[in-house]
Ligand SMILES: Nc1ncnc2c1ncn2[C@@H]1O[C@H](COP(=O)(O)OP(=O)(O)O)[C@@H](O)[C@H]1O
């Protein structure tokens with residue numbers, strides 16, 4: 001089973017995943033957590049280029065393609081083999097982030113962006129995608145509390161993030177069976193409980 005967590009900055013993806021992994025392992029599953037962009041040596045090198053604040057001149061198409069390069073590598077080197085071995089892979093972001101940020105955020109042609117992500121992933125679609133949804137300003141405020149994590153991708157105007165959020169919600173409407181939306185303005189513990197419920201529900205369906 002392939003699970004992805006999506007949502008804007010500060011929505012809680014990175015802080016929730018280790019707890020979900022621990023919970024699932026405690027229930028006997030073999031779980032492999034990963035993150036995008038990154039997760040392989042090549043992909044982490046691409047991540048550094050994408051996040052470097054020095055690269056302010058990067059064009060949205062360059063950005064879009066670099067993400068796909070990092071993604072193609074992790075899909076082939078890590079995600080597909082783990083899934084083939086029967087493991088649960090949980091990824092902190094996946095191709096929906098490209099559609100949300102480079103597509104809706106940067107207002108690139110959505111059909112072209114969708115074609116690119118399909119090429120990069122070889123058509124690998126998650127079994128479950130959870131959107132951690134929250135008000136953009138609340139998310140940015142949380143993120144800013146940890147300035148050391150601030151990177152080039154965070155350095156956009158609020159309007160950009162509003163488009164990203166609206167894009168995510170539109171994507172949920174288009175594929176309601178793949179997505180679960182969790183309100184991440186709730187207390188962290190309540191968000192964690194909803195995440196566990198969503199995953200366990202989907203594991204049950206899959207094992208039937
Ligand atoms: N439900 C929550 N309530 C309050 N703070 C939260 C909540 N979820 C996450 N945070 C805090 O917000 C910050 C960003 O969380 P993080 O997990 O890094 O988000 P993301 O990976 O989605 O950007 C962290 O300091 C985290 O502790």
Ligand SMILES: [Mg+2]
Nearest residue numbers: 013014015092
């Ligand atoms: Mg994060």
